Amino acid sequence: MPASPVVRVRTPTVEHLRDGLGLGTPRPRLSWLIEGDSPNWRQESYEIELERDFSRSTSGQIRSDESVLVPWPFPPLGSREQVRARVRVWGHDETAPTEWSEPLQLETGLLHANDWSALMVSPRATTERLPVFRREFTVRDDLLQARLYVTALGVYEAEINGERVGDDVLAPEWTSYQHRLLYRTHDITTHLRDGPNAIGVMVADGWYRGRMGWTGRREVYGQDLGLLAQLELTYRDDSRETIATGADWSWGLGPVISSDLYDGEDYDARLLRDDWSIASDGPADWAPAEVLPFDHSVLAAPESPPVRRTETIQPVRVIRSPAGRVLLDFGQNLVGRVQLTVAGPAGHRIELRHAEVLEHGELGTRPLRSALARDVYTLRGGDTEHWEPRFTVHGFRYVEIGGWPSKDGVPPVGAVRAVVCHTDMAATGTFTCSDPLLQRLHDNVVWSMRGNFLGIPTDCPQRDERLGWTGDIAAFAPTAGFLYDCAGMLSSWLRDLAADQEPGGKVPIFVPWVDVWHPGRRDVQAEPLMAGWGDAATIVPWTLYQRFGDAGVLERQYSSAVAWTQALLSLDPRDPRSSSHQFGDWLDPTAPPDRPGDGATDPALVLAAYQVRSLDMIAAMANALDRTRDAVKFQQLAKDRRAVFAEFFASDGTAHRESQTSYALALVFDLLAPNQRRTAGDRLARLVLDSGHRIGTGFIGTPIICDALTSTGHLEAAYRLLQQTESPSWLHPVTLGATTVWERWDSMLPDGTINPGEMTSFNHYALGSIADWMHRTVAGLAPSAPGYREVLVAPKPGGTLSSAGATHRTPYGDVSVSWNLEGRLFTLCLKLPIGTTGWVALPDGSAERAVGSGIHVFTCLLEQPEQTREPVPAVQDQTER
Ligand code: BGC
Numbered sequence: 001m002p003a004s005p006v007v008r009v010r011t012p013t014v015e016h017l018r019d020g021l022g023l024g025t026p027r028p029r030l031s032w033l034i035e036g037d038s039p040n041w042r043q044e045s046y047e048i049e050l051e052r053d054f055s056r057s058t059s060g061q062i063r064s065d066e067s068v069l070v071p072w073p074f075p076p077l078g079s080r081e082q083v084r085a086r087v088r089v090w091g092h093d094e095t096a097p098t099e100w101s102e103p104l105q106l107e108t109g110l111l112h113a114n115d116w117s118a119l120m121v122s123p124r125a126t127t128e129r130l131p132v133f134r135r136e137f138t139v140r141d142d143l144l145q146a147r148l149y150v151t152a153l154g155v156y157e158a159e160i161n162g163e164r165v166g167d168d169v170l171a172p173e174w175t176s177y178q179h180r181l182l183y184r185t186h187d188i189t190t191h192l193r194d195g196p197n198a199i200g201v202m203v204a205d206g207w208y209r210g211r212m213g214w215t216g217r218r219e220v221y222g223q224d225l226g227l228l229a230q231l232e233l234t235y236r237d238d239s240r241e242t243i244a245t246g247a248d249w250s251w252g253l254g255p256v257i258s259s260d261l262y263d264g265e266d267y268d269a270r271l272l273r274d275d276w277s278i279a280s281d282g283p284a285d286w287a288p289a290e291v292l293p294f295d296h297s298v299l300a301a302p303e304s305p306p307v308r309r310t311e312t313i314q315p316v317r318v319i320r321s322p323a324g325r326v327l328l329d330f331g332q333n334l335v336g337r338v339q340l341t342v343a344g345p346a347g348h349r350i351e352l353r354h355a356e357v358l359e360h361g362e363l364g365t366r367p368l369r370s371a372l373a374r375d376v377y378t379l380r381g382g383d384t385e386h387w388e389p390r391f392t393v394h395g396f397r398y399v400e401i402g403g404w405p406s407k408d409g410v411p412p413v414g415a416v417r418a419v420v421c422h423t424d425m426a427a428t429g430t431f432t433c434s435d436p437l438l439q440r441l442h443d444n445v446v447w448s449m450r451g452n453f454l455g456i457p458t459d460c461p462q463r464d465e466r467l468g469w470t471g472d473i474a475a476f477a478p479t480a481g482f483l484y485d486c487a488g489m490l491s492s493w494l495r496d497l498a499a500d501q502e503p504g505g506k507v508p509i510f511v512p513w514v515d516v517w518h519p520g521r522r523d524v525q526a527e528p529l530m531a532g533w534g535d536a537a538t539i540v541p542w543t544l545y546q547r548f549g550d551a552g553v554l555e556r557q558y559s560s561a562v563a564w565t566q567a568l569l570s571l572d573p574r575d576p577r578s579s580s581h582q583f584g585d586w587l588d589p590t591a592p593p594d595r596p597g598d599g600a601t602d603p604a605l606v607l608a609a610y611q612v613r614s615l616d617m618i619a620a621m622a623n624a625l626d627r628t629r630d631a632v633k634f635q636q637l638a639k640d641r642r643a644v645f646a647e648f649f650a651s652d653g654t655a656h657r658e659s660q661t662s663y664a665l666a667l668v669f670d671l672l673a674p675n676q677r678r679t680a681g682d683r684l685a686r687l688v689l690d691s692g693h694r695i696g697t698g699f700i701g702t703p704i705i706c707d708a709l710t711s712t713g714h715l716e717a718a719y720r721l722l723q724q725t726e727s728p729s730w731l732h733p734v735t736l737g738a739t740t741v742w743e744r745w746d747s748m749l750p751d752g753t754i755n756p757g758e759m760t761s762f763n764h765y766a767l768g769s770i771a772d773w774m775h776r777t778v779a780g781l782a783p784s785a786p787g788y789r790e791v792l793v794a795p796k797p798g799g800t801l802s803s804a805g806a807t808h809r810t811p812y813g814d815v816s817v818s819w820n821l822e823g824r825l826f827t828l829c830l831k832l833p834i835g836t837t838g839w840v841a842l843p844d845g846s847a848e849r850a851v852g853s854g855i856h857v858f859t860c861l862l863e864q865p866e867q868t869r870e871p872v873p874a875v876q877d878q879t880e881r
Contacts, residue, residue, distance in 0.1 A: 007036030007834060009101040012048075012087050015069075016304060016488030016548070018426065020106035022149075022185025024301025026076035029069040029552065032087050032101060033813045034834040039854030041834050043067055044092040050074050051084040051103065061090065061097075067835055068549045068787050068811040079111040080147075080232075109185045110149055110230070113296035118230040118244035120153065120294035123251045123287070126223075129271070130391075132254035133201045133227045134286055136279050137243045141194040142236040148199075151183035151299065153226035153292075155206030157390050159277035160191040160199045168306030169421050170391065173455025174207040174468075175300075175492070176512040177221045179499035182302045182492075188231065199243075200277030201227050204259040204391035211262050213516025214369055214464045220514040226292050228299075250286030252276075256391065262371035262464045264354075265389035269380035270346060304488030307454055308424035312339065312417045315399075318410055322361045326401045326409050328416060333357075333397040333740040333763055335451035335461040336421040337375065339388040341414065344405030346381025351403055354396035356462055356740075356762040359754050363400050367747075367760040371464040379405075393421050395451060395462025395763050397739065422450045425484040426809070431774055432818075433804035435723065437731045438774070441741075444734065445768035448741040449476075449483055452765050456493050456512070457486075460743065460761035467510040468493065471533035471583065475703045476765045477540050478772040481547035482808055490540055491553045497537055498560035505567030507534035507560075528581045529568055531603075531610040532700050537564035538617035545624065549787020549811050554621050561621060562630075565614040569637070571607060573644060579604035585661040588698035589728035589745045593757030599698055600659035606700055608645040609665040612638050616669070624786075645671045653679035660687050661701025667708040681712020693720040695728050695745065703769035710777055710796065718777075719799030722770065730770055741768035779806030780817050780828075784839055787811045793830055794841035794848075795819050797862070812836050821862070828858045 012032040014020045020028075034043060046067065048059040052074075059073035067089070077083065084103040090096075110116055123131040139146075148165060150158060151172045158165040165186050172182040191197075204210075208221045231243040255272035259265040274280075316331035333356050340350065354373040355363035365373070373394045377387050399418075404411050431442045451461045452472075457480070459469040473480070473490070480486050493511065500513040509527050517526065541557040544550050571578040583596075584603030591599040619634035648662070649655050653676025655662040663684035666672050672680055687696065688709065697705050709718035725731045728745035736748055743764035747755050754760055776782035780795025788810035795804065797819065805818025813833025820827055832838045834853045841848045844860040 006038035007034050007041055007091070007098055009034055009087050009089055009098050011102040012085060012104045014104060014106060016485065016491065016550075018305045018424070020104055021187060022109040022301050023077075023106060024109055024111065024303070026078070026108065026111060027072035028077070028106060029071060030085060030087070030104070031068045031070070031811060034067065034089060035813065036834065040852035042092045043089045043835060046070070046087060046089045047097065048073055048085055048087050049100070052081070065835065069552065077106075077108045079108055079115045082107045107185070109183070109301040110299070113299065116149075116228075116230060116296045116299065117242055118149070118228050119246045120226040120228050120292040121245045121247075121249050121251075121289035122153070122224040122226045122292045124224055124290040124292070127253060128257065129253040130202065130204050130256040130259060131225060131251045132276050133203065133245070133249055133251050133289060134198065134276060135243060135249045136196060136198045137231070139192045139194055139197050139233060140235060143189070143192060144234045144236050145187070145189045146192050146231060146233045148186040148188045148229060148231050149183055150186065150201070150229040151181055152201075152203050152228065153177070153222060153224065154203045154208045155391050156201050156203045156227060158199060158201045158229070160188055161193065161197055162278045163191055165191065167308055169309060170206060170307050170393070170455065173302075173307060173423075174512055176496040176499045177208060177298075179298060180300045180495060181298045183228070183299050184302060184306065192233070196279035198275070198277055198279040199229070199231065201229060202254050202256060202390065203227050204256060206261065206391060210260045211464065212514050213467065215516045216370065217516050224292055226294070228294070245289070247288060247291055249289040251289045252286045259389065259391035261392055261466065262373070264372055264374040264376075264394065265392045266376040267387065267389065268378040269385060269387065270378060272380070303492040305424040307421055309336070309419045309421050310424060310450075311420040313420065314414070314417055325362065326404065327358070327363065328399045328401060328411075330397055330399070330418045331739070332447065333395065333451070334418060334420050334447065335393055335395050335454065335763070336419045337389045337393055338399055339386070339417045339419050340377060341384060341386050342379065342405065342411070343384045344379045344381070346379055348379045348381075348405050349403050350377045350379070350401065350405070351375070353400040353402070354394040355398050356395055357748060357754065358398055359752070363398055364754050366754060367463060367762065369463045369758070371462065373462065388419060393454065393461070395460065420450065421454065423453050423455060423486070423489050425453065425486050425489060427483070428485050428809040429482040429775065430807045431771070431779055431805070433778065434802045435800060437725065437734050438723065440734050441730055442771055442774060444738055444741050445479065445765065445771040446483055447739060448763050448765040448768050449480055451740060451763045453480070453484070453486060453489060455489070457490065460764050462763060463761060468512060469510045469533070470497070470507060470536035471509075471530070471586065471699055472764070472766045474532065474536040474539045475699050475769045477543040478547070478703070479765070479769050481543055482772065482775050485809070487544055487548040487550060490544060491550065494540055494553065494557050494560075498557060501537070501560055501563065505563030507537045507564050509533050529571060531568065531582055531607040533583060534564050534568065535610050535614050537561050538614040538621070542617045542621060545786050546783050547787070549789065551624065551786070554624055558621055558625060561614070561618050565618050568611055568614060569641070573604045573608035573611070574647065576604070579607050582607055585659070585698035585700040587744055588659075588661065588696060588701070589694075590696065591698065593755055596757070596759065600696060601661040601698075601701065602648065602657045605645070605648045605655075605657070605662055606665065608641070608648060609669050609671060611641045612645055612671055613669050615641060642671055649676065649680075651676070653677060654683055655680070658683065658687060660684060660696040660705055661698065663687070664697065664701045664705040664708040667712060668704040677712060681708070681714060684708055684712070685714040685717045688717050688721055692726070693717070693724050694726060695721060695724070695730065699766045702767050703772065706770060706773040706777065715796055715798050723799045730767070738762070741765055743767075775806050775808075779804050780819065781806045781808055781815060788815060789836055791815055791832065791836055791838045792841070793817055793828070793838050795828060796843055797821050797826065810836070824861045824863075826860050826862050830856045830858070832856070
């Protein structure tokens with residue numbers, strides 16, 4: 001039978017990973033993309049073939065149109081198994097399958113604790129300098145392949161025979177280390193040579209032992225740094241030799257004097273021993289390592305790509321500050337570190353200080369609070385030297401360089417570059433539009449995501465904080481899921497959320513949880529249940545399901561989500577004690593700089609809203625997982641809690657205590673009776689109008705306010721808010737030259753001074769969560785079935801825009817939507833991948849229509865720009881609750 005000529009299957013992918021080495025599951029799920037120009041082509045069945053132990057087995061032809069995260073149809077894999085999988089598919093009206101895809105190489109890691117013979121080794125000595133571990137070994141000349149399984153208590157970098165192993169940065173990423181410690185698998189075959197070899201591993205404090213939080217706490221997970229490494233050499237005769245950390249490894253002091261994520265790295269190149277990762281016959285003054293007790297059952301393989309160095313950036317200008325200091329401006333606020341190429345005398349020190357902004361022409365370091373963000377390099381002397389810190393990152397746009405070894409102290413072009421570091425997720429989403437300021441806002445959102453997706457989703461990347469604040473990612477997850485393939489990273493983080501959850505269901509305010517207030521205590525969570533924060537337990541899994549079609553993550557997180565929701569229901573929003581410690585609509589522009597939770601919205605209303613929101617989410621999860629009885633129960637509870645929420649509103653839909661966020665929550669979380677919606681929408685529009693179209697929301701209201709306006713017929717008000725340039729607004733920081741999203745609407749004040757509040761980050765993604773509305777409503781690209789299997793294409797032109805568009809690499813392939821407006825003529829171009837359906841709603845209000853894969857163009861004539869319906873007049877004599 002000839003193969004189907006019209007479409008082809010791309011090399012499959014596995015789980016949410018970018019390659020198949022070191023898998024941590026015996027039953028990995030596979031996905032594939034189908035490409036071709038045949039419009040409306042649909043997969044009707046598929047076959048997966050597995051090459052294992054030189055024999056092939058097949059799944060047989062499986063009738064299913066699914067191509068995303070399909071279940072493993074073979075017996076489970078064992079540890080270290082190497083297999084190849086390929087896929088072919090059949091179309092709905094074809095008898096012949098496609099050609100086989102290229103095969104995907106899969107290899108499992110060490111799946112069981114008893115696969116490890118390596119012991120956790122440590123210097124066990126309190127040294128100021130950081131340790132290097134080392135081991136020499138001999139390799140026979142009939143080596144077939146070699147693997148390194150490695151992790152650390154701390155963060156590590158390994159070299160074999162003088163060459164770096166892998167390209168990951170700050171491994172292992174931060175997880176709830178007492179429950180889960182990630183190890184990575186490296187193919188080191190080409191690093192090895194016949195005869196003597198050496199491996200050297202530097203280990204530093206990282207999250208494990210470094211400074212954590214603003215209370216100055218260190219050693220939150222332990223006092224001793226450790227290394228766990230297992231090299232497995234397989235020879236042609238099938239024999240395997242294992243070289244594993246144990247008492248026969250040595251350690252010595254390395255060139256890193258100190259390294260801390262907040263404070264920076266101090267490195268003395270004169271102290272780097274030439275033999276640290278090279279076999280040598282030199283004097284053996286290395287000390288024996290000690291073995292630490294260690295529970296191997298916490299070891300887990302990663303579910304996402306590692307942190308990598310993803311881009312290098314040249315400075316755009318050199319500045320001589322008023323105090324005479326040399327400052328480099330990289331033109332972009334970024335997260336990473338600086339790389340030097342320098343020559344100078346031995347012992348000469350170069351000092352680098354980092355900051356996101358300038359104030360009065362000098363580095364504005366006050367927002368870093370106690371984080372020193374200072375790197376020091378001491379030259380070895382002689383030839384040109386290259387250096388970049390290994391175990392720290394900073395959030396910065398400006399670097400002050402002290403002691404550059406030249407007359408004027410200014411480094412030559414090319415000598416100093418910034419290296420951007422973050423989890424190496426594939427970029428999947430773009431947005432374009434005709435307004436350059438909005439475009440820059442969107443670019444800033446992308447940069448803030450890059451800056452805060454380093455192993456875990458953090459609040460900020462620069463000050464003495466950088467924690468996995470749950471509320472921030474709860475707000476930003478939909479935007480994140482569009483911009484990058486962050487499914488692996490976030491589902492790994494959700495495991496930590498569940499692991500750190502209290503037995504009663506309480507989710508910590510940040511994950512991984514470390515008690516930065518009470519040194520010595522690890523599991524005590526004195527903080528109350530925090531509405532809008534702990535709800536990350538329900539919101540993030542649901543978002544991952546919607547955006548990536550991953551039902552597995554729903555299944556896995558279900559009990560965590562239910563437990564959180566039940567715990568939250570223990571608070572009564574009508575009881576003032578319940579809401580007295582809530583963060584509420586954190587950082588709305590009316591909150592005083594030093595009281596960020598003291599904004600316009602009643603925190604009790606936020607609590608009542610999230611009780612329903614999380615109940616709705618777990619009801620939806622239960623439905624998706626076919627747990628119908630649970631779903632019915634949660635729906636009933638949600639109904640009861642809607643009644644509680646209703647007490648914050650008058651019967652016509654007016655809030656007792658009005659604010660933009662109160663209405664946004666009521667409308668977007670669907671908390672009002674149908675007859676109240678119109679008034680609530682009009683009141684919201686009136687508040688927005690009365691504020692001169694300036695934003696009045698904090699972390700809770702910001703992601704949803706434009707949805708609230710759009711869904712109640714006030715699209716133009718939403719656009720005017722979005723395109724506002726006066727403060728407070730999304731674009732005001734852009735007009736001041738922001739290159740990332742700020743924590744506060746006014747992190748920088750118009751006079752160029754930094755907001756006096758104690759928390760003033762210039763790289764916080766939460767307020768950037770409006771990008772999700774830009775993707776869904778401005779460009780008009782939204783998921784309407786999990787994984788974008790069905791796509792809602794409903795662009796709503798407005799404001800001053802004459803064109804907009806978005807592209808998204810969905811799990812089924814690339815979707816692109818773009819529109820432009822010429823006079824009244826609206827033209828929409830849409831491209832959908834095979835396997836998806838588009839629901840197209842044109843802005844002229846004509847009926848929605850369904851389209852299949854391929855390219856589609858639609859036109860329609862628009863009325864004059866939609867006028868905002870006149871909102872109802874301001875209500876006098878507001879009754880305070
Ligand atoms: C963080 C936030 C977080 C908030 C909650 C801040 O310090 O930076 O983004 O959500 O605290 O209290």
